[in-house]
Amino acid sequence: MEAFLVSTGIVALAEMGDKTQLLSLVLAARFRRPWPIIAGIFVATVFNHAAAGALGAWITNLAGPDVMRWVLGISFLAMAVWTLIPDKLDDEDTKAPRLGVFGATVVAFFLAEMGDKTQIATVALAARYDAIVGVVLGTTLGMMLANAPVVLLGDKVTKKVPIRVIHVIAAAIFAVLGVVALISG
Template identity: 50%
Template sequence: MEAFLVSTLAVAVAEIGDKTQLLTFVLATRYRAPAHIVAGILLATLANHALAGTFGVLMAEYLPDGFLHWLLAGSFLAMAVWSLIPDSLDETGNGQANGRRNAFWAALCTFFLAEMADKTQVATIALGAQFQNLTAVVVGSTLGMMAANVPVIYLGCATGGRIDLRWVRALAAALFTGLGLWAAISAL
């Protein structure tokens, strides 16, 4: 249960203000097909985080425990610093996209690719290595991703620009610092 809860919280907080959350906002304003976008993001996240979690679990299996704990501590502390750096998304093109039929595929493909080497993917790798519970980490990190992105789809236009993401990034940095310190203490 701990792996699930930590994965959910870590990814949800890390995702706020991230480039994939900005991508979600762009997709919602272009396609205005929330159910299709949610489905695309869900499948892209499941696929991406299953790969990331598997890599983390395998890493934990083949690396010595002492080395792994220090690697995890360093990864979480690096994530804390990375969380403080604002993301931006370069939007290309003008105007509305052609109807709703492409919303699912646009969300699926762009979200999967945008997640590659993203801080939430790196966090999922670290969480997989930390907890070695692939199902709990993948389900938790996917739930965290959806918790951060679904509201953007439905409420993004109404709240756009009014949320001070500096505070959110500071909260994410504090969370990853805590996880990093926890991993470092475990290494001792």
């Protein structure tokens, strides 16, 4: 349960102001059909984070506990710094193939999430916790908590949420996890 709750909270906070959240806003403005967009975000996130979680579990099995402690500690500290750097949406992330609203969202969101901080966080969380299902469910819920309101409410949400404060909180959580990983052992 801890893996699920920590994963949900970290990803929901880390996603605020992230390029995939900006992509959600662009898709909502472009297509004006929120439910296929939300469904597409969900499907893309499940596949992306399941792959990331599997990678994290594989890395855990490959490396010994001492190596993993250092890798995780440094990874979480790096995530803390990365979270403080605002994302910008690339023009290529807004181009949608002719697959309909749902298909365009799945493709765009899956590709935008590749190598993104929430995907890297999923790898690290899956490596940290021996609960891949809990991590993937949690990170997916975190993505949905951050992106569904943006799709449904559009720029009303982004104007009222203090993005910088949320980034600092998320960075602090990553930093605490990094320090705890480095000193535990």
